[in-house]
Amino acid sequence: MTSRLLRWLIPLSAVPLLALLAYGFRVNPREVPSPLVGRPAPPFELQSFDGAPVALESQRGKVVVLNFWASWCYPACYEEAPVLERQWRAFRERGVVVIGVDIQDTVEAGRKFTRDFSLSFTNLRDATGKVSVDYGVYGVPETFFIDRRGRIRVKHVGAVTDEVFRTTVERLLSEPPG
Amino acid sequence: MIPELGYGAAIAALALAVWGAVAAAAGARTGRVALVESAQRAALGVFALVTGCFALLTYAFLTFDFSVRYVASTTNLGTPFYYRITGVWGALEGSIILWTWMLTLYTLIVILRHRESARELYPWVLTVMLSVIAFFLLVVTVAAPPFERLAPVPADGRGLNPLLEDTGMITHPIALYLGFTGVTVPFAFALAALITGRVGDAWITLTRRWAIIAWYFLSLGLLIGGWWSYHVLGWGGYWAWDPVENAAFMPWLTATAFLHSVMIQERRRMLKLWNIALVIMTFGLTVFGTFLTRSGVIASVHAFTQGSIGVFFLSFLALVLLTALGLLAWRWDALGAQGELDSIVSRESAFLLNNVLLVAAAFTVFFGTVFPLLSEAVRGVKVSVGAPFFNQVNVPLFLSLIFLMGVGPLIAWRRASLDSLRRNFVWPVAIGVVAAVFFFALGVRPAVAVLTLALTVFVALTIAVDFVRATRARRRTGERLLPAIGGLLRRHNRRYGGFVVHLGVLVIALGVTGSQAWSVHTETTLRRGETTELAGYRVRFDGLSASDESNHSKVTGSFTVTNGRVAGVLRPAKKFYPQEQSPIAAVDYRLGFREDIYLVLGDFSRDGSEATVKLQVNRLVSWIWLGGVVLTLGALLAILPEWRKAA
Amino acid sequence: MRRARALAPLLLATLLAAAAPLGAGPAARPVTAQQVDDVAAQLRCVVCQNLSVADSPSEMAGQMRAIVRERLATGETPEQVVQFFVERYGEWILLSPRPQGFNLLVWLGPVVAVAVGLAVVGVLLARWTRRRAGAPAPAVVDPAMRERIRRETEAEP
Numbered sequence: 001m002t003s004r005l006l007r008w009l010i011p012l013s014a015v016p017l018l019a020l021l022a023y024g025f026r027v028n029p030r031e032v033p034s035p036l037v038g039r040p041a042p043p044f045e046l047q048s049f050d051g052a053p054v055a056l057e058s059q060r061g062k063v064v065v066l067n068f069w070a071s072w073c074y075p076a077c078y079e080e081a082p083v084l085e086r087q088w089r090a091f092r093e094r095g096v097v098v099i100g101v102d103i104q105d106t107v108e109a110g111r112k113f114t115r116d117f118s119l120s121f122t123n124l125r126d127a128t129g130k131v132s133v134d135y136g137v138y139g140v141p142e143t144f145f146i147d148r149r150g151r152i153r154v155k156h157v158g159a160v161t162d163e164v165f166r167t168t169v170e171r172l173l174s175e176p177p178g
Numbered sequence: 179m180i181p182e183l184g185y186g187a188a189i190a191a192l193a194l195a196v197w198g199a200v201a202a203a204a205g206a207r208t209g210r211v212a213l214v215e216s217a218q219r220a221a222l223g224v225f226a227l228v229t230g231c232f233a234l235l236t237y238a239f240l241t242f243d244f245s246v247r248y249v250a251s252t253t254n255l256g257t258p259f260y261y262r263i264t265g266v267w268g269a270l271e272g273s274i275i276l277w278t279w280m281l282t283l284y285t286l287i288v289i290l291r292h293r294e295s296a297r298e299l300y301p302w303v304l305t306v307m308l309s310v311i312a313f314f315l316l317v318v319t320v321a322a323p324p325f326e327r328l329a330p331v332p333a334d335g336r337g338l339n340p341l342l343e344d345t346g347m348i349t350h351p352i353a354l355y356l357g358f359t360g361v362t363v364p365f366a367f368a369l370a371a372l373i374t375g376r377v378g379d380a381w382i383t384l385t386r387r388w389a390i391i392a393w394y395f396l397s398l399g400l401l402i403g404g405w406w407s408y409h410v411l412g413w414g415g416y417w418a419w420d421p422v423e424n425a426a427f428m429p430w431l432t433a434t435a436f437l438h439s440v441m442i443q444e445r446r447r448m449l450k451l452w453n454i455a456l457v458i459m460t461f462g463l464t465v466f467g468t469f470l471t472r473s474g475v476i477a478s479v480h481a482f483t484q485g486s487i488g489v490f491f492l493s494f495l496a497l498v499l500l501t502a503l504g505l506l507a508w509r510w511d512a513l514g515a516q517g518e519l520d521s522i523v524s525r526e527s528a529f530l531l532n533n534v535l536l537v538a539a540a541f542t543v544f545f546g547t548v549f550p551l552l553s554e555a556v557r558g559v560k561v562s563v564g565a566p567f568f569n570q571v572n573v574p575l576f577l578s579l580i581f582l583m584g585v586g587p588l589i590a591w592r593r594a595s596l597d598s599l600r601r602n603f604v605w606p607v608a609i610g611v612v613a614a615v616f617f618f619a620l621g622v623r624p625a626v627a628v629l630t631l632a633l634t635v636f637v638a639l640t641i642a643v644d645f646v647r648a649t650r651a652r653r654r655t656g657e658r659l660l661p662a663i664g665g666l667l668r669r670h671n672r673r674y675g676g677f678v679v680h681l682g683v684l685v686i687a688l689g690v691t692g693s694q695a696w697s698v699h700t701e702t703t704l705r706r707g708e709t710t711e712l713a714g715y716r717v718r719f720d721g722l723s724a725s726d727e728s729n730h731s732k733v734t735g736s737f738t739v740t741n742g743r744v745a746g747v748l749r750p751a752k753k754f755y756p757q758e759q760s761p762i763a764a765v766d767y768r769l770g771f772r773e774d775i776y777l778v779l780g781d782f783s784r785d786g787s788e789a790t791v792k793l794q795v796n797r798l799v800s801w802i803w804l805g806g807v808v809l810t811l812g813a814l815l816a817i818l819p820e821w822r823k824a825a
Numbered sequence: 826m827r828r829a830r831a832l833a834p835l836l837l838a839t840l841l842a843a844a845a846p847l848g849a850g851p852a853a854r855p856v857t858a859q860q861v862d863d864v865a866a867q868l869r870c871v872v873c874q875n876l877s878v879a880d881s882p883s884e885m886a887g888q889m890r891a892i893v894r895e896r897l898a899t900g901e902t903p904e905q906v907v908q909f910f911v912e913r914y915g916e917w918i919l920l921s922p923r924p925q926g927f928n929l930l931v932w933l934g935p936v937v938a939v940a941v942g943l944a945v946v947g948v949l950l951a952r953w954t955r956r957r958a959g960a961p962a963p964a965v966v967d968p969a970m971r972e973r974i975r976r977e978t979e980a981e982p
Contacts, residue, residue: 007510011503018496020548023555024475025488032560035915072760104884129888136913138871413880420875448953519953527950534942542935549922549931557927562869564920565877571935590975700858701887763882778882792882 034136034155041066041146042134046101046124049111054099054124056150063096063172064146067160068132070102071109073140080141080159081117087165088121095148096169099124103132103140145169148177181246181325184234188325191227192315194220199308206301206374214301218289221308225282228315232279235324236266244335247328248272254335256729264347265338270472270487271324273351277468278314280359285311288363296384302370303363310362313494321487337729340755340762346406354399354426358464360392361429364436365461365502368454372505377450377512382443385457387817389440393433394813400426401806412763412778414699414794416802419568421476424547425467428540432460435536438529445591446526448517451506452533458502463540465495476551521593528586532579539575543568569694577629580687583680584637587644587673606643610636627695634684641677667815675816682809685801692798699794701780706787713795715775716740720747722786730755732764735779735789739768750779750791773797856897864893864903868910869920877920 036042041064045055056064067084069077088098100123102110107125114123126132135144145154145168154168198220205213235248239262244250252265252272261268267276285307292300318324364385371381403423404416417423436456443449470476473488506513519526546563553561588602614632622628648670652662667674702710704719711717720736734751748766755762767776773795780790865879870886878886878893889910896906910918922928 003510007507008504010507011500014496014499014503017548018492018499020551020555021469021475021492021495024473024551025492027551027554032915032917033558035912104888128891129885130892132885133889133892133910134913136915138914412882413876415880418875418880517949517953519950522950522954527946530946530950531943534939534946538935538938538942541938545931545934552930553922553927560915560917561922561928562875562917562920563922563931564869564875566867566921567931570921571932575935575939760883780882780887781884 030139031157032138034152036136036144036152037155039152040150041144041152042131044131044134046126046131048122048124049107049114054122056099059097059099060150061095061148061177063148063169064144065096065098065165065169066135066144066146067098067100068103068126068135068137068140068142069100069113070105070140071113072105076159077113077141080143080161081113081119083160083162083165084121085117085119087162087169091169094173096173097121101126101131103129103137145172147172147175180234180238180243181327184231184238185319185323185325187227187231187234188315188319188323191224191231192312192319194223194227195308195312195315198224199305199312202301202304202308206305214304217301217304217308218293221282221285221289221304224308224311225286228275228279228282228311231318232266232275235272235275236263239263239266242335244333245327245329245331246324247326248324250328250332250335252335252338254337254729256727257335257338258343258728261338261343261347265342267351268338268342268347271318271322273355274314274317274322275324276351277355277359278311278318280355281307281311281314281362284359284363288366292384296367296380298374298376299367299370299381299384302373303366306366306369307362310366313490317487317490321490337755340730340753341410344406344410346402346410350399350402350406353395353402357392357394357396357399358426358429358468360388360395361433361461361464363388364392364457368457369502369505372454372502372509375509375512377454377509379443379447382440382453386437386440386444389433389436389457390813390817393430393437394810394817396426396430396433397806397809397813400430401803401809405803408799409765409767412765414697414765414776414778414792414796416693416799419543419546419565421547422467422471424543424568425463425470428543429460429463429467431536431540431543432456432463435533435540436460438536439533442526442529446517446519448526451510451513454506454513456533456537458499458506459537459540462495462499462502463544465491465498469495470547476547519592523589523594523599525586525589525591525594528582528589532582532586535575535579535582539572539579542571542575546571573626576687577626577633580630580633580637580684583683584633584640587677587680588640602640602643606636606639609639624695627691630687630691634688637680637684641681645674645677671818672816675812675814678812678815679809680812682805682807682812685805685808687805689798689801689803689805692801693796696797697795697799699792701790701792703781703788703790710791710793712793713773714741715793715795717748717777717791717793719789719791722782722789727753733779733782735777735782735791737766737777737791739775739777741775748775748777750777752779752782769800771800774799854898854900856894860897860903861890861894864897864906865890867907867920868893869918871914871918 041056043056045053047053056066065084065087067080069081071077084098084100088096092098098121100114100119100121102113102123103126105125110123110125113119135142139157141159143156143160144152145156147153153172156164156168198217201213201220202217205211205215205217237243238246238249239253240259242249242253242255248269248271252268253262257265266272285304288303288307292303296303367381367385367388371377400423403426407418408414408416436453439449439453439456443453469488469491473491475488546568549563550561553559584606585603590598610632613635614628617628617631618625622631645666648666649659649662652666653659657665698713700710700712704710706719706721709716709718716739718738718740720738723734723736725732725734730753732751732753734749737748737750739746739748746768748768750766751764752761753764763778765776765778767774776794776796778792778794780792782789862879865886866877868878868889870876870878870881870883870889872883872885873881876886878889880886893906896909897903901909907919916923922931924932
């Protein structure tokens with residue numbers, strides 16, 4: 001009778017569930033894809049640690065690497081700070097600008113961080129958190145690669161490596177500025 | 179030396195467990211008692227070895243043996259003494275050891291109690307228990323070894339997660355794990371019944387008591403977890419529908435369903451298939467829960483995961499589900515439903531409805547928990563399924579269950595005549611409706627709260643009616659009141675234990691309703707001497723003070739709280755642990771019968787002149803803990819005298 | 826907080842600057858804590874696990890609450906404020922999945938589960954009572970006696 005075969009559906013029904021859970025190993029629940037990739041980068045104007053205001057618009061025409069960090073973000077931000085500084089020095093003459101944004105931090109701790117790592121690129125403070133919300137930031141560090149036309153092309157979650165920085169920036173630089 | 183000994187003990191225990199499982203099965207198949215006895219001795223050996231393992235690990239903690247990686251990552255020189263003991267199970271490796279030890283303890287008790295009484299099933303029960311133990315020992319020795327050495331030996335350890343430095347750490351994991359591991363016993367009996375084909379009533383009778391014990395510890399674990407969340411985590415809530423919380427709640431729901439449907443099988447010899455399925459579901463959910471907690475597949479505040487352990491648990495889950503469900507399918511015919519019912523209007527139907535609702539609730543929570551994963555797999559879009567969803571979807575189910583709690587006790591078995599229905603229910607229903615109108619007219623809102631209150635009145639009345647009638651019946655034989663009550667409780671302890679548990683659930687439901695519907699909160703920044711007000715409380719910020727504890731530094735705010743006449747000083751603090759990235763909030767509160775006042779310290783200025791404070795007046799939260807106490811008393815009433823009768 | 830007070834002018838400037846593109850005019854509506862809560866309770870605190878922005882004690886959640894308050898004050902509806910966050914974070918930021926499309930599965934799941942359960946129970950009850958009805962009629966018993974027997978046997982659950 002069919003019920004002889006139907007009953008084996010019961011153990012078999014466990015298989016889709018197990019498959020779904022196995023799929024879970026391939027995804028990282030903490031990584032959320034950003035809806036901003038491919039869209040124009042939200043404009044902002046923030047103060048640097050020296051009090052000078054800096055606006056994103058002023059960097060139009062250059063490739064912008066926008067990095068969100070915090071002094072308490074250990075070890076990732078501590079790993080990538082030297083990387084950013086290094087790459088900044090390598091690419092600054094080629095129309096690339098690196099901008100760091102310190103979020104959820106105190107002025108003193110942020111300033112100390114920039115001094116400890118001798119960061120020579122512009123670092124700004126997002127005191128109200130508005131810019132980090134505008135960029136959909138949900139953790140630190142996060143880095144946005146913005147092309148010359150002002151569109152976000154890549155969002156990198158976690159510490160940036162020399163490799164990632166170089167390949168992405170080279171790709172964006174090779175595009176026409178039109 | 180010590181770590182090597184511990185590791186050796188674990189390996190030896192694993193070998194013994196495997197031998198025992200095989201021997202018991204072989205002994206059952208061939209009928210050779212000597213093999214079963216050998217398996218029994220092996221199980222005792224496993225208990226001794228795992229106990230030794232646990233003791234050695236604790237010793238390493240107490241002596242600050244930082245050469246052991248687990249000790250170094252979970253304590254430091256400043257960790258207070260008792261947290262060094264509880265820290266043993268404070269992270270992944272140690273928690274597995276605790277789990278395994280409890281499994282061996284349950285096996286020991288099963289051996290002592292059932293070696294004579296369950297002749298046919300017993301060897302297979304041993305096989306299943308020892309197989310489960312073997313799996314966990316495999317995890318201990320291969321995937322998450324607690325005795326790994328660290329070289330070079332650090333001078334100081336990292337320290338316990340500060341959120342775990344709390345008395346809840348002592349009781350919550352123990353209660354919860356006793357519940358989780360306790361579920362293994364009914365599962366073992368169920369599989370034994372399937373394997374031997376003796377799916378009649380013997381396995382149910384043996385299992386019922388174990389099911390209540392496991393259910394009780396799960397309830398306790400959930401309640402203590404809620405209490406811990408409330409007074410430690412600093413958000414003023416006790417349940418967040420976090421995936422790991424759900425992982426403990428789901429088996430509790432199916433276990434509750436089992437406790438009820440078991441009564442149908444005992445009286446009417448029906449639902450054999452369903453009961454076995456419920457037990458398999460409950461154990462399956464337990465394994466699923468432990469997989470969730472340790473695999474990192476679904477993000478959660480509890481998840482403490484590492485490496486390949488997720489693969490181990492998923493494989494185990496696969497093995498458990500396929501084996502158990504396969505056995506179920508194999509024995510399908512023997513489990514045939516030769517059920518008979520006199521009438522649809524009967525207690526049997528009420529219990530069946532109860533099961534539908536509880537299992538539907540478990541399914542809802544389960545589906546909501548895995549849905550983010552499903553959505554990502556199918557659509558590639560990440561969604562969140564959180565508290566608003568679970569609250570909305572579960573409230574109707576739980577309210578229906580509360581209603582059934584009132585119907586069940588007074589509706590007759592087999593067939594409830596219209597006459598008896600009228601006699602039993604007219605007054606409680608009428609008064610319930612009047613209560614609803616009354617509360618609504620009083621201005622109680624929202625409507626759900628009114629409904630809950632009315633249902634609570636209804637259920638309380640049906641329980642009271644039953645109790646009064648029964649007491650009156652006893653007194654008619656000449657007994658005086660108190661002995662009548664005592665006799666009633668003792669003679670029918672299962673029934674009245676169940677009623678007390680239901681009363682406990684009612685109190686908890688009221689607490690949940692009150693806290694969700696009527697709590698208020700506010701957040702302000704105060705300068706020293708400034709006051710803020712909420713719900714009749716005036717809170718004045720007096721100042722900040724800094725202090726150094728053994729393993730952290732602390733900034734404490736001092737707030738004077740007055741409520742008309744009652745004054746007190748609350749001291750919420752922020753604790754700064756060197757190993758943590760952000761400070762941990764230490765809330766302060768005054769608990770009350772009607773409401774709690776609850777303060778969380780936010781940001782503050784360096785000179786102590788200003789502080790941000792979050793102020794909450796939580797209504798009826800204490801009723802949740804009180805309801806838990808009542809539930810405990812009810813469960814004890816239902817279990818304890820059983821042992822005296824059985825002896 | 827000293828920090829907050831020093832930034833007040835900047836905050837005000839930003840607010841005024843932001844008011845222009847929103848086009849809602851300079852009139853700021855009074856916003857109650859309850860209104861902020863209602864919106865914040867729908868949003869997931871991005872740095873926490875499973876807490877809402879309303880519940881979370883973290884700094885980021887506090888900043889998000891401030892943003893909610895500001896936007897409500899400029900006249901945006903709660904739905905618009907929620908949409909603001911969804912545009913930046915994706916659907917993930919909603920604590921309850923929008924009941925549309927694929928997400929309907931999770932909303933309808935419980936309903937289907939209960940319906941299926943009731944249907945199964947219904948079928949079983951019908952089958953079991955029918956079987957019973959086919960059984961031979963029991964001996965006639967005096968109804969009063971039957972009542973008494975029933976009451977006395979109704980002792981154990």
